[in-house]
Amino acid sequence: MVDDDGSRVLADALMADAERAGRGRLRIFLGAAPGVGKTYAMLQAARAAMAAGRDVAVGVVETHGRPETEALLTGLEIIPRKGIAYRGRLIPEFDLDAALKRRPQLLLVDEYAHSNVPGSRHPKRWRDVQDCLKAGIDVWTTMNVQHVESLNDVVQRITGVRVRETVPDSRIEAVDEIVLVDLPSDELIRRLGEGKVYVEDTATRAMQSFFRPNNLTALRELALRQVASRVDSELIERMQGSAIEGPWPAGERLLVAIGGDGAAEGLVREAKRLADLLGAHWFAVTIDRPGHQWSDEQRRCIDAAMKMAADLGAQAVNLVGNDLPGTILKFARVQNVTQIVVGKARRLGFAARMTALLPRATLAHALVGRAEGIAVHVLTSAPSAFVPRRLVRPRPGPVGGYLVAAACVLLATLGGVSVGHIVDLPNLSMLYLLAVVIPAIRYGVLPAIFASVLSFLAYNLVFIQPTGTLTIARPHEFLALAIFLIIAVSMATLAGRLREQNRSAVRRTRAARRLYQVTRRLSALPDPESVGAAAVYEVNAAMERTTILLGPDGDGGLSIVAAWPPEDRLDMPSRMAALWAFEHDEPAGAGTETLPGCNWLFRPLNADGRRVGVLGIEHDDTAPPLDGEAQMLLQTLGEQVAAALHRARLSTEIRDAKAEAETERIRNTLLASISHDFRTPLSSILGSATSLLDYGSHMDSATQADLLGQIRDEAGHLDGMVRNLLAITRLEAGSLDLRRDWVDIADILNRAVAAARRRGAVQTMMVCVPPGLPLAYADQSLLEQAVGNVLGNALRHAGESAQIVLQAAQEGRDIVMSITDDGPGVAPDMAERIFDKFVSGGATRTADGSESAGLGLAIARGVMQAHGGNATLAPAAAGTTGARFLLRMPIDGRVPTP
Structure with a gap:
């Protein structure tokens, strides 16, 4: 359906132009029949294009031994064909891969409708051409009008020849240009007689069948109409693409109803031709009725017809409903369909007379009667094309179903005999109707119909006079029995159909539930x-x-x-x-x-x-x-x-992306954090070394020794930072190697204080270790680094006048070292993350205004955890300020199990 202002049409045209922008262009040289000179005309145009500077290559050209055609190939690059083994022979075919690799500007591919040898990438050559177009290669090709899919049956009626190689109309409608190569019928027949089309024997047979003047005239008309239709489409496309205003009313919309008979493909072709004449968008629909199944032959016919319709440009739709005409008309009204095409098989003899007596017995008649405002085209097919429409094909059901049906009838008969003396005869039939309904609900239509027939016979034999025979003495009883049989069969059919509908609903519900489960499961992964x-x-x-x-x-x-x-x-x-x-x-x-x-x-x-x-x-x-x-x-x-x-x-x-951003953030933070720490000692080392080099000869020994001491201390500071970086790297990688030995904790604490003094620490530091403290089984170097990092953190943040106490004590099988200062302490909001990387106590700036990398405490915790312990921040004692860090580890180096 098109908007009143035509904007939808214009948008579609612009989108189509955008889609074609990156594709190659396709030109078809179209002829009415073989021998009109399509290949010759294509080669002539190709030579002219090559002379104009285009890169031209021949993918495949069939000369059929014609010298004038072979002469035109001289000077053109020919891509070698690829041999494909088939039935013991090597058959040369168009080499698609070689053509895509060569990638010329213009590729010549003869015989667009050609069927490839089994084993090729595509069964049809036109699909090879589509691949070339998608690769941006312009393609020129040839074909005859009888290869157009929608005209296939028309050509067969005209010539009596069934053409097997066809091209879908959708592929022809997508062509960028069609060149008509025409030749008068008399001239073509003369060429045929001279052997310029086929060899002598073949030419004689062709003139007697296909190449008759009337046939050629009709084929020429088809070719002209095909080209005229294409020219009209090009005009519309150009007007739409150029936004030329004009009357763009909502066009016709056509629907073809496809059934399971042999005339379905012919019906699709007729609908395609009608849609082309009307310029209509069209639908091909088939209807599945719940509880009813198509036979395998009918299903094949329907699938083939629906596939053909899709290839010809239709929108194929599968509907579900019991009321065939109602379902079709409901869809038609929703889709604004203006024309409906439906088939009707022509029957002969008795069938035709019965159809005449039942004017509304067919789908066609029902549509004509109910399609208000919609034109209905009824196309009659030949009787030979008709496949009996076994739309209702109930499942046979299990053998047990027929046994149950017989048992129900037997029980109904016994019940009737037992109550026959108190119940009127007509009322006994209700028992048999119950015997019909039970197997219908449980086992389907056929067991229920079997029960109906058994009930009819039992009712007649047991209750209708004379009993024991099938003879009916009274006419009114015959009428009652006939009505009973009709009602029983109808009930069996309806009950069975309801059962099948229920089963169909269950299947669809199960499918919907599975889709829901799939969506739910996949969305959670x-x-x-x-x-x-x-x-x-x-x-x-x-x-x-x-x-x-x-x-x-x-x-x-x-x-x-x-x-x-x-x-x-x-x-x-x-x-x-x-x-x-x-x-x-x-x-x-x-x-x-x-x-x-x-x-x-x-x-x-x-x-x-x-x-x-x-x-x-x-x-x-x-x-x-x-x-x-x-x-x-x-x-x-x-x-x-x-x-x-x-x-x-x-x-x-x-x-x-988040991990990469976090890595980048950490890298930038690390560089920003350590840049000052590295720059300060490097500047001091550089200044001291420069002074020694420039003025060392004028300095006394004490001054030189002081400068050398500064260089040593700052180098030691740099060494500590590098060791911290290496340690955090090994901790993050999980490759920290402990070299354990028995170490004295008091010695560890005193070494840390001495190292701090060497780096210029002026704070008061005291070491308190009780006598008899046992040795610890640990890596001395890493333990010194952990204690030194915690002490260094205290020295940086507590201030120059602070007092720092280093203690050690035994708690059970653990040794606990504590470093306590009387500085400003740690802010409450920092307590949870004080041991994280790039975080230092209270802020990233130290008491002296310098910046800290914030790795020391993280390394200390990692080292203690590697020893089976931990590093924690303990609350300060009541009435005091400052921070108190605890380093806990097992004495014997055991690692607790989680």
Whole structure:
């Protein structure tokens, strides 16, 4: 439906232009019949294009031995054909891969409708051409009008020849340019007689059948109409693309109803021609009735017709409903359909007379009677094309169902005999109706009809006079018996149909529940790997076929993400089909027109405009083919899987981005934090060394010794910072190697105080260790570093006048070291994260205004934890200020079990 102002039409035209922008252009040289000179005209135009500077290559050209055509190939680059083995012979075919690798500006590919040898990438050459167009290569090709799919049956009626190689109308409508190559009928027949089209014997037969003047005239008219239609389409496209105003009223919309008879494909072609004449958007619909099944032959007819309709440009829709005309008309009114096309088989003899007596017995008559405001076209098919419409094909049901039906009838008979003396005869039939309903509800239509027939016979034999025979003495009893049989069969049918509808509703509910479960399960998974594993399991459970999921591997190929049952390899044809489906965003493999010999069906997975993978199900010869409902379920499952994969990958990318941002933040913080700590001692070392070099000869020994001492102290400070960086790196990597030995804790504390004094500490520091404190089994160097870091933190933040006390004591099997100062202490909001990296007590600035890297306490905690202990901040004693840090570790070096 088009908006009144035509903006929708203009938008569609602009989008179509945008889609064609990156594609190659396709030109078809169209002829009415073989021999009119299509290939010759194409080669002449190609030589002119090459002379104008275009890069031209010949993909495939069939000269049919004509010298004048072969002469035009001279000077043109010819891409070698690829030999494909078929039935013991090597048949040369167009080499698509070589053409894509060569990538000329213009490629010549003769015979657009040609069928490729089995084993080729595509069964049809026009699909090869589509790949070239997608690669941005301009293609020129040739074809005859009889190869147009929608004209196929018309050509057969005109010429009596059935053409097997056809091209979908949708592919012809997408052509950028059509060049008509025409030749008068008499001239073509003369050329045929001279052997310029076929060899002598073939030419004689052709003139007697296909190449008759009347046939050629009709074919020329078809070709002219095809080109005229294309010219009209080009005019409309140009007007839309240029935003030329004009009357753009809502056009016609057409619907064709497809049934399971042999005339379905012919009906689709007629609908296509009518849609072209009307310039109408059209729908092809088929209806599934709950409780009713198509036969295998009818299902094949319907699937083939629906596929043809989709190829011809129709929107294929599968509807569900019991009321066929009502369902069609409801859909038609929702979609603003103005024309309905429906088929009606022409019957002969008695069937025709009965149809005449029942004017509303067919779908066509029902539509005509109920389609108010909608035109209905009824197309009659030949009797030979009619396949009996077994729309209702109840399931036979289990043998037990017929036994139950017989038992119900027997019980009804016994009940009737027992109450026959107190119940009127007509009322006894109610018992038999109950005997019909029970098997209908439990086992379906056929067991119920079987019960109806048994009830009819039992009722007649036991209760109708004379009993014991099928003879009926009184006419009114015959009428009652006949009515009983009709009612019983009707009830059986209705009850069975209700049962099948209920079962169909249960199946659909189960499918909806499975989709809900799949969506819910996949939405809760955090990463693509778990999503892939769950997805293949769920699709396998729904489709009952081996399922595989492939994703891009980063090298332009696909790798297996998950499979159920587990599968870790695919053969080369299957990998090619999967890659083709991923790259071209179209299904490939079994049941498609791309690599149909593959044992898998692959569907591309797209989400938010991004290709996320390929979902494949294995073809199973023992299982029924995927019908329309199964295909729809597979498509819906694929969409859910694609959305879940896309969400999981986005979540992973977000996590990675956050981790990268956090890493960058930490790196910047580290550089900013240590830059001052490194710069200060380096500046002091540089200044002292410069003074010694420039003025050392004029200095006394005491001054020189002082400068050298400063260099030593600042170098030691740098060494401590480097050791801290190395330690935190090893702690983060989990590679801290402890070199344990028995060490004296008092010695550790005194060494820390001495090292602080050497670095210029002026605060009062006291070491208090009780006598008899046992030795600890620890890494002396790392323990000194941990204690030194905590002491250094106290020295930086407590101030120059602070008093710092270092103590050690035994608590059970642990040794606890404490470093206490009387400085300003730690702010309450910092207590929880004082041991984190790049955090220093109270702020990132020390008491003297300098900056600290904030790694010392984090290293101290890491070292103590590596020894099986911990580092904590203890509350200050009552009435005091300052900070008190505790370093706890086991005496014997044991690591407690969690």
